[in-house]
Amino acid sequence: MSKAGRLVVLVSGSGTNLQALLDASADPSYGARVVAVGADRAGIEGLSRATRADIPTFVEKLGDYATRADWDTAIAARIAAYEPDLVVSAGFMKILGTPTLDAFPLLNTHPALLPSFPGAHGVRDALAHGVKVTGCTVILADQGVDSGPIVAQQAVPVLAGDDEKVLHERIKTVERRLLVETVGRMVREGWTVSGRSVRIGNDTRGEST
Numbered sequence: 334m335s336k337a338g339r340l341v342v343l344v345s346g347s348g349t350n351l352q353a354l355l356d357a358s359a360d361p362s363y364g365a366r367v368v369a370v371g372a373d374r375a376g377i378e379g380l381s382r383a384t385r386a387d388i389p390t391f392v393e394k395l396g397d398y399a400t401r402a403d404w405d406t407a408i409a410a411r412i413a414a415y416e417p418d419l420v421v422s423a424g425f426m427k428i429l430g431t432p433t434l435d436a437f438p439l440l441n442t443h444p445a446l447l448p449s450f451p452g453a454h455g456v457r458d459a460l461a462h463g464v465k466v467t468g469c470t471v472i473l474a475d476q477g478v479d480s481g482p483i484v485a486q487q488a489v490p491v492l493a494g495d496d497e498k499v500l501h502e503r504i505k506t507v508e509r510r511l512l513v514e515t516v517g518r519m520v521r522e523g524w525t526v527s528g529r530s531v532r533i534g535n536d537t538r539g540e541s542t
């Protein structure tokens with residue numbers, strides 16, 4: 334078994350996607366392990382989950398810096414200290430700038446079927462629009478907001494009477510499985526990006542001809 338891929342996971346909230354990655358990485362055959370968890374705010378359950386798992390954590394608050402560029406430089410340096418093979422944004426609620434993007438591949442999970450409903454409120458916006466089907470998307474982040482190439486997606490039905498919390502929980506059940514599967518395959522098999530097309534290993538499923 335080759336050396337496990339090093340993951341830095343970024344969170345801003347409850348960290349259930351992080352927990353799914355922690356649980357998966359307990360199996361050496363998964364091929365990846367979380368080496369650090371970073372956040373833009375303190376006192377969140379995502380950081381507590383890391384601490385319970387004896388994973389190092391760091392917090393970089395935007396408000397602690399004179400400029401957004403200073404924060405971007407600082408968080409990139411904190412991430413770099415752990416020498417990740419892949420950075421995973423799992424509910425991280427800040428747009429990361431070029432200091433991070435130029436240094437590491439950044440995977441982001443989003444609770445909607447991109448390019449629909451990007452941004453900080455994907456579940457709320459999909460519900461408000463009246464869609465019957467939504468879902469979750471894993472992208473390789475670029476400088477835009479949820480505009481990077483799509484790695485994986487899965488649809489989730491919207492049911493009568495759904496509110497944002499109920500729908501988001503239904504999405505997260507699917508999302509956690511999709512993120513764990515996608516991260517594991519990318520770390521074990523590698524990936525290539527051609528334009529907006531992302532291929533994991535030699536997989537040609539879902540590739541447009």
Ligand SMILES: Nc1nc2c(c(=O)[nH]1)N[C@@H](CN(C=O)c1ccc(C(=O)N[C@@H](CCC(=O)O)C(=O)O)cc1)CN2
Binds near residue numbers: 422425429434444476
């Ligand atoms: N360079 C990128 N960084 C990040 C991306 C991305 O696509 N490119 N995705 C986000 C996660 N995300 C959606 O999946 C997302 C999170 C937050 C926002 C947003 O508008 N954030 C505001 C602040 C909101 C807050 O502090 O509560 C901001 O950054 O100013 C949009 C999309 C992770 N990073």
Ligand SMILES: NCC(=O)N[C@@H]1O[C@H](COP(=O)([O-])[O-])[C@@H](O)[C@H]1O
Binds near residue numbers: 346424452453508
């Ligand atoms: N636009 C970013 C965004 O909305 N991200 C979403 O935040 C949730 C975090 O849940 P978790 O903290 O329980 O993993 C996840 O559903 C993730 O897709």
